[in-house]
Structures are given as structure tokens and as C-alpha cells.
Amino acid sequence: MKILVGFAFLIIVLSSCAPGPITFASNKTIAHRGAWKTADLPQNSIASLKRAIELKVAGSEFDVRMTKDGELVINHDPLYAEDTIELTTYAELSKHTLKNGERLPTLKDYLKAGSRNNNQTCLVVEVKPSLVDKNQGVWAATKTVALIKEMKLQARVVYISFDYEILKEIRHLDAFAVTQYLTGDKTPAELKADGVSGADYHISVYRENPEWITQLKDNEMILNAWTVNTAEDMDWLLGQGFDFITTDQPELLFERLKLLMTKRPVK
Ligand code: MG
Secondary structure, X not given: OHHHHHHHHHHHHHOOOOOOOOOXXXXXXXXXXXXXXXXXXXXXXXXXXXXXXXXXOOEEXXXXXXXXXXXXXXXXXXXXXXXXXXXXXXXXXXXXXXXXXXXXXXXXXXXXXXXXXXXXXXXXXXXXXXXXXHHHHHHHHHHHHHHHHHOOOHHHEEEEEOOHHHHHHHHHHOOOOOEEEOOOOOOHHHHHXXXXXXXXXXXXXXXXXXXXXXXXXXXXXXXXXXXXXXXXXXXXXXXXXXXXXXXXXXXXXXXHXXXXXXXXXXX
């Protein structure tokens, strides 16, 4: 019996979002830019993060960019209110609010909100590459890791990026950091060799390279896919045993998971 309990615990730990004392929700659901769609909230807003936490998703994803004066802010596009974030100061950018009246969130605001009333939702931090200078992206990553360490939130975060150098730098700065690569042009063996914890590739990459799914599993690496918004795609990934599915529609994924559970034979 003890062996069985130990084995079950091991499974939970391996599929956990980030290492450490927090037990993250096991529903595989990563809300892409927060949970914004159903309530028509701005993407990447604190409101969308809070909604994701209320839904108790396994993780809530957001995008980090750096302003001209070195402030880390949360926004998907390189432009905010028609200004290029990297070339504009935070004071200028924050004159424009989000459509729900929120101030453009800083990473610090976001991390504070994400660690409040939250015992189950991992924070999935995407560090965006710089459009201006590759080193600026790496610098943004350095500052991001430093802030997360300062706020003692390492056990609540995982890092993702399209920029391989950014992920390698994060790993260099925090040997325990969980990292997932987004671009889809590296084999599982290459990721493993570089100390990347897993793949978070577009679903089409896995459909074209189904052997990578097996290779990632064989290497006990994390399997995540973006951005999955149809029931058919969700069902395929669930059938393949993915650890995480990144979606704009967390409620739909909950429905698919529920259906899958009810279809399981009762022993
Ligand atoms: Mg993103």
C-alpha cells in the first residue's frame, strides 16, 4: 500500500507545474493570457489573471516586455496604445489604461496579484524577445528572474519563450527553473541537452512530429501545446497524455476533461 501511495505522489510531482511545496491543480489547463474570453476582459490584465485563479486552472500564462526605462510590463504585442513598448517609458505608456480601466500592469503588480488567494494556479511567465536588440531580451529575462527571486516566488512560476537564448540564460540564473521552449524547431534531445525542461509547441508541430511526443515522455520532459481552442484538438492532446494544454477557452477544456473522466471504465 505504501508503495502505491508513493508511486501516486511521484506521478503528481512529475506533472506539477513548478517544483516546490505548492500542489498545483491537476486539470492540465493553462489559460492563455489569463482567462479573458468568457467575461470579455482584456488579455494579460490582472482581471484576467484573477479570473483564471478563480477558475482554479493549473496555470495562467502572460507576456513580459521591457519598456525603454527598464520597467517590466505585461502585454502581448510589441506595441501598446500605438507606442512601441521598448522605445517608450512606462510613464508615457501608462497614460493609457486597458479597456477595463486597469493601469498597464507591471510584472511586479502581476506577480503580487498572482500570489494572492492562489494555492493552485502556476504563473506561466513568457519572456518576449526584443525587437530592437537580442541582448535586450536576455536583459529582460535577467530582470524577470531577479524580481521573481526577490519576491520569493520561484516555486510558483515556469518560464516559456520563443527565444532559446533567453531560456538558457534563465536556467543559468536559476538552476531549478522550469523552462519550456515555444518555437518548435528543436528536438526533444536538443532540449534535454540544453537543460530545457520541456516543449510548449504549436499543436501542428506535434501532429507533424508525433515521435517527439514519445521522446519527450521517455525523457520525463514536460509536454505542453499552444494555442488549442477546439474540442477536437483538445481531445487529441488529452488522448496523447499531454501534461498541459494552453488555451483561450479554459471552460471548454474543463468540459472535455469531464467527458473524458466519465468515459473511463469504472473498476
Ligand atoms: Mg504568450
